[in-house]
Amino acid sequence: MAAIFLKNVGVDIPIYDVKQASMKKALLGRTIGGRFAESSAHMIVNALKNLNFEAHDGDRIALVGDNGAGKSTLLRVVSHVYPPTSGSVHVVGKVSPMFDTTLGINMDATGLENIQIAGTIWGMTRAQIKNSIDDIVDFTELGDYLKIPIRTYSTGMLLRLAFAIATVRDPEILLLDEVIGVGDAGFFQKAFARLLQLVERSRILMVAAHQDDMLRRLCNKAVWLSHGSLVAYGEIESVLAARRNSNAPEQQAASA
Amino acid sequence: MLTKIENVPFTTTADSTVDFVALSNSTLKVRIAHTISQEVAAGFRAWPVWGLMGWDDIRQRYRRSVIGPFWITLSMGIFILVLGVIYSRLFHTELRTFLPYLTVGYVVWGFISAAANDSCIAFIDASRIIKQIKLPYSVYVLRVVWRNFIIFLHTIVIYIPMAIIFKIEPKLTMLYEIPGLLLVGVNLIWLTTVIAILSTRYRDILPIVGTVISLAMFATPIMWTIGALGDGKIIAEVNPVYHLIEIARAPLLGMHPEPLSWLVACGMAVVGSVFAIALMVRASRRIVFWL
Numbered sequence: 282m283a284a285i286f287l288k289n290v291g292v293d294i295p296i297y298d299v300k301q302a303s304m305k306k307a308l309l310g311r312t313i314g315g316r317f318a319e320s321s322a323h324m325i326v327n328a329l330k331n332l333n334f335e336a337h338d339g340d341r342i343a344l345v346g347d348n349g350a351g352k353s354t355l356l357r358v359v360s361h362v363y364p365p366t367s368g369s370v371h372v373v374g375k376v377s378p379m380f381d382t383t384l385g386i387n388m389d390a391t392g393l394e395n396i397q398i399a400g401t402i403w404g405m406t407r408a409q410i411k412n413s414i415d416d417i418v419d420f421t422e423l424g425d426y427l428k429i430p431i432r433t434y435s436t437g438m439l440l441r442l443a444f445a446i447a448t449v450r451d452p453e454i455l456l457l458d459e460v461i462g463v464g465d466a467g468f469f470q471k472a473f474a475r476l477l478q479l480v481e482r483s484r485i486l487m488v489a490a491h492q493d494d495m496l497r498r499l500c501n502k503a504v505w506l507s508h509g510s511l512v513a514y515g516e517i518e519s520v521l522a523a524r525r526n527s528n529a530p531e532q533q534a535a536s537a
Numbered sequence: 538m539l540t541k542i543e544n545v546p547f548t549t550t551a552d553s554t555v556d557f558v559a560l561s562n563s564t565l566k567v568r569i570a571h572t573i574s575q576e577v578a579a580g581f582r583a584w585p586v587w588g589l590m591g592w593d594d595i596r597q598r599y600r601r602s603v604i605g606p607f608w609i610t611l612s613m614g615i616f617i618l619v620l621g622v623i624y625s626r627l628f629h630t631e632l633r634t635f636l637p638y639l640t641v642g643y644v645v646w647g648f649i650s651a652a653a654n655d656s657c658i659a660f661i662d663a664s665r666i667i668k669q670i671k672l673p674y675s676v677y678v679l680r681v682v683w684r685n686f687i688i689f690l691h692t693i694v695i696y697i698p699m700a701i702i703f704k705i706e707p708k709l710t711m712l713y714e715i716p717g718l719l720l721v722g723v724n725l726i727w728l729t730t731v732i733a734i735l736s737t738r739y740r741d742i743l744p745i746v747g748t749v750i751s752l753a754m755f756a757t758p759i760m761w762t763i764g765a766l767g768d769g770k771i772i773a774e775v776n777p778v779y780h781l782i783e784i785a786r787a788p789l790l791g792m793h794p795e796p797l798s799w800l801v802a803c804g805m806a807v808v809g810s811v812f813a814i815a816l817m818v819r820a821s822r823r824i825v826f827w828l
């Protein structure tokens with residue numbers, strides 16, 4: 282069984298780069314009367330606000346929303362990368378995040394070494410990695426190329442390998458962040474088929490993407506986020522429709 | 538217009554334990570227990586991960602180099618030889634006692650200083666992984682210490698020809714090297730943890746650590762002996778680095794480290810570990826935002 286429970290979750294991300302600027306301001310402020318005193322420490326971005334949400338076995342959830350709506354932040358909260366600033370997060374089942382397929386990929390290492398390193402980082406055991414090699418060889422069709430450093434690979438070969446390694450896992454909760462729009466047309470079909478297999482093996486899927494057509498094929502539910510808040514959560518078609526409807530009047534207003 | 542399609546009520550099942558709650562609504566006791574089990578102990582258990590990461594770091598650094606990490610051995614060996622010959626004249630000590638002393642001391646110092654240097658970027662270096670997969674933070678700490686221990690094992694081989702040339706007889710006392718190195722390791726683990734956390738938050742720590750390390754090399758009896766201080770022995774004895782080096786140096790030279798050195802090293806290991814855990818309790822939920 283796999284499940285995700287989020288209760289009143291808020292995530293505040295401190296931005297420290299601004300601090301240096303504000304320190305300079307604070308110094309300046311002192312000399313010209315302390316007007317900037319309130320910009321004391323660092324800037325804080327409220328990436329998620331008071332989010333309530335739960336998911337269970339069989340849920341295939343699309344995350345939709347504009348850029349900066351909090352989709353990636355939500356995925357990072359579920360994968361325990363971001364601790365919540367408020368509220369609670371409870372996840373049952375092994376989380377398998379796939380935000381960046383090239384994680385752990387080292388250009389100077391050989392293909393086989395990369396499989397070993399990336400697999401280990403992804404939490405696979407030595408035996409699991411060994412068993413997965415045939416599958417990766419089949420999918421990538423790289424053959425003996427796997428024995429040489431991957432910096433000699435073409436971009437396409439590299440993509441195949443990274444994608445094959447990233448999709449070899451057996452996830453309970455699979456989290457995807459904009460990873461599906463990759464590669465040339467031929468590879469895309471193959472990659473998408475492999476991704477579907479991966480999704481089928483998982484109990485819960487959460488995927489953030491902007492392509493509605495793709496989301497319809499992968500998902501049965503959708504979460505609509507806007508400015509860090511949950512706008513709607515439900516059956517995918519109704520959420521996508523609601524989002525279209527809310528956008529339409531604004532666009533009309535803009536064009537008028 | 539925003540439509541709320543489905544209000545999701547939050548249900549807590551009786552058997553579910555909340556495993557990731559905000560800082561404000563968990564007690565200190567819960568936070569300490571969580572930090573020790575999830576951020577510290579879990580990292581030690583994940584030895585295949587940091588074991589491989591550490592190996593791979595070295596593999597990357599010396600890829601396509603014929604003698605690999607033995608380059609460090611070679612440069613260290615030459616440095617020790619030249620310095621040993623000059624300094625033994627300078628301090629009027631016998632080469633046959635000074636050179637093995639310098640060798641072991643300098644190699645142990647290399648282990649300590651390289652780990653301390655690397656600890657500044659232990660988390661920063663791994664930021665891509667940290668932002669994507671939740672691994673215990675101790676994994677990245679242990680990776681740094683383990684990587685430098687591998688280099689230490691490559692450099693300590695300089696001791697072997699020294700021992701043969703200067704006829705250092707194998708003694709039972711040399712077995713103290715094992716607890717000695719273990720204590721150095723424990724101290725390096727907490728030190729790396731502390732520096733890694735602080736330097737991730739405050740990027741000015743890195744140059745400070747660099748300065749302290751280069752100063753410590755001259756202020757600690759490594760290239761000179763404590764005897765050379767005469768009445769001023771206290772200068773070395775208040776230096777914790779001296780005791781740390783001594784417990785790993787004296788046994789290989791067939792001598793017993795002073796009880797004071799054992800005491801200081803053990804005391805630092807305990808106090809430092811408690812401090813590192815306390816810092817981790819405070820920082821573990823924030824480190825990812827500092828990267």
